[in-house]
Amino acid sequence: MHYADYKTILSPKNGMNIYRGCSHGCIYCDSRSTCYNMDHDFEDIEVKRNAPGILDEQLKRKKKKGMIFTGAMSDPYNHLEEELQMTRQCLSVIEKHGFGVAVLTKSSRILRDTDILMKINKKSRCVVQMTLTTYEDGLCKILEPHVSATSERVNVLMNMKDAGIPTVVWMCPTLPFINDTEENLRGLLALCRDADVKGILCFGFGTTMREGDREYFYKKLDEHFPGMKERYEQAFGDRYVCNSPNGGRLMKIFKAECKKNGIIHETDDVFAFMNEFPAGTVQTSLF
Numbered sequence: 001m002h003y004a005d006y007k008t009i010l011s012p013k014n015g016m017n018i019y020r021g022c023s024h025g026c027i028y029c030d031s032r033s034t035c036y037n038m039d040h041d042f043e044d045i046e047v048k049r050n051a052p053g054i055l056d057e058q059l060k061r062k063k064k065k066g067m068i069f070t071g072a073m074s075d076p077y078n079h080l081e082e083e084l085q086m087t088r089q090c091l092s093v094i095e096k097h098g099f100g101v102a103v104l105t106k107s108s109r110i111l112r113d114t115d116i117l118m119k120i121n122k123k124s125r126c127v128v129q130m131t132l133t134t135y136e137d138g139l140c141k142i143l144e145p146h147v148s149a150t151s152e153r154v155n156v157l158m159n160m161k162d163a164g165i166p167t168v169v170w171m172c173p174t175l176p177f178i179n180d181t182e183e184n185l186r187g188l189l190a191l192c193r194d195a196d197v198k199g200i201l202c203f204g205f206g207t208t209m210r211e212g213d214r215e216y217f218y219k220k221l222d223e224h225f226p227g228m229k230e231r232y233e234q235a236f237g238d239r240y241v242c243n244s245p246n247g248g249r250l251m252k253i254f255k256a257e258c259k260k261n262g263i264i265h266e267t268d269d270v271f272a273f274m275n276e277f278p279a280g281t282v283q284t285s286l287f
Contacts, residue, residue: 001044001045001046001047001080002040002044002045002047003046003047003048003049004020004046004047004049005049006048006049006051006054008054008058009048009051009055009058010055010059010068013069014066014067014069015069015072016055016068016069016070016090017048017071017072017073017074017076018051018070018074018086018087018090019045019047019048019074019075019076019078019086020045020048020073020074021038021041021043021044021045021046021074022042022045022074022078023043023045023079023080023146024075024106024107024146024147025043025145025146025147026106026143026145027142027143027144027145027216027217027220027221027224028143028173028175028207028213028217029042029213029216030208030210030213031073031074032213032216033210033212033213034210034211035210035211035212036073045074045078045080047084047086051086051090052086052089052090052092052093055090055093055094056093056096056097059093059094059097059099062097065098065100066099066100066277067099067100067125067127067274067276068094068099068100068101068102069101069102069104069274070087070090070101070102070103070104071103071104071105071129072104075104075105075106075107075147076090076103076104076105077105077107077109078107079146082109087113088112088113091113091116091117091120092116094120095116095120095123098123098124099120100124100125100126100127100277100278101117101120101125101126101127102126102127102129102168102274103117103126103127103128103129104130104131105128105129105130106130106131106144106148106153107147107148107153108152108153108155108156110128114159114160114163114165117160117163118163118164118165121163121164121165124277124278125276125277125278126165126166127165127166127168127198127273127274128156128157128160128166128167128168129167129169129170129274130153130156130157130167130168130169130170131169131172132150132169132170132171132191132192133150133171133172133173133175133179133188134150134179135183135184135188136150136187137149137150137151139178139179142224143175143179150191154191154194154195157169157191157192157195157197158194158195161195161196166198166273167195167196167197167198168197168198168200168201168270168274169188169192169197169201170200170201171188171192171200171201171202171254172201172202172203173206173207174205174206174244174247174250176206176207176232176235176236176242176243176244176245177228177232177244178225178228180205180206180244180245180246180247180250181246182246182250182253185250185253185254186253186257189253189254189257189258189261192263193257193261197263198263198264199263199264199265199269199270199273199274200254200264200265201267201270201271202251202254202265203267204243204247204251205243205244205247205250205251206241206243206247207242208241208242209236209239209240209242210240214238218232
């Protein structure tokens with residue numbers, strides 16, 4: 001961990017990352033890619049010094065309230081959050097100024113902040129987003145080793161349901177030849193149905209790879225799935241987009257099940273739902 005000084009924390013479209021880097025260890029993480037020009041080890045998490053204070057000053061100057069989005073590049077609930085509570089402090093600032101928030105995470109640590117999330121949802125609007133990739137906890141702990149297992153994340157979704165906070169699931173990536181099965185998909189969709197999630201984001205069935213990400217991913221394939229790296233190299237070469245050969249069939253199942261269960265699943269519709277502020281009024285989309 002190290003601190004860094006920043007003058008701003010909000011992007012022009014209200015995106016916010018409090019940390020830079022991550023300790024979750026997900027083997028497929030795109031944020032490792034060299035194109036993001038990170039000048040420190042990915043696991044040496046950079047903390048934006050005085051993030052709550054910077055956010056407070058920026059929100060004071062906003063002429064129009066809307067949704068604040070966090071978690072796109074770095075999970076706001078990495079292990080440092082337990083002690084530093086930067087995310088909790090930023091949520092308090094958001095609540096104070098009457099803005100809404102959409103939080104994306106893979107961690108059950110978010111449950112600690114249910115009280116503030118409920119206050120935001122009552123005052124303006126809150127959406128909790130959770131990434132789910134793998135139905136079975138054992139495989140999940142290989143693909144995403146240092147973060148909450150699938151069952152723990154589903155428990156978060158259930159708790160948010162009870163708290164009246166709407167949820168969205170990011171069902172991505174899907175790793176070809178590893179978790180691109182009908183069994184895995186149907187299992188995840190059943191979990192989403194039971195948790196009454198409002199929307200699911202699925203950008204197709206596959207993953208992406210580029211310099212920095214690819215090397216780490218292949219290293220982990222060699223550790224956990226001997227021979228799989230060679231299968232990827234043969235199937236995809238150096239392509240950025242690596243689609244599952246099962247993608248077409250899985251997408252038909254995905255759309256049919258979402259429609260049957262009343263889950264928003266068209267990408268534009270899900271993003272429109274998350275950008276509503278207040279509920280029913282769509283602000284300029286972050287995405």
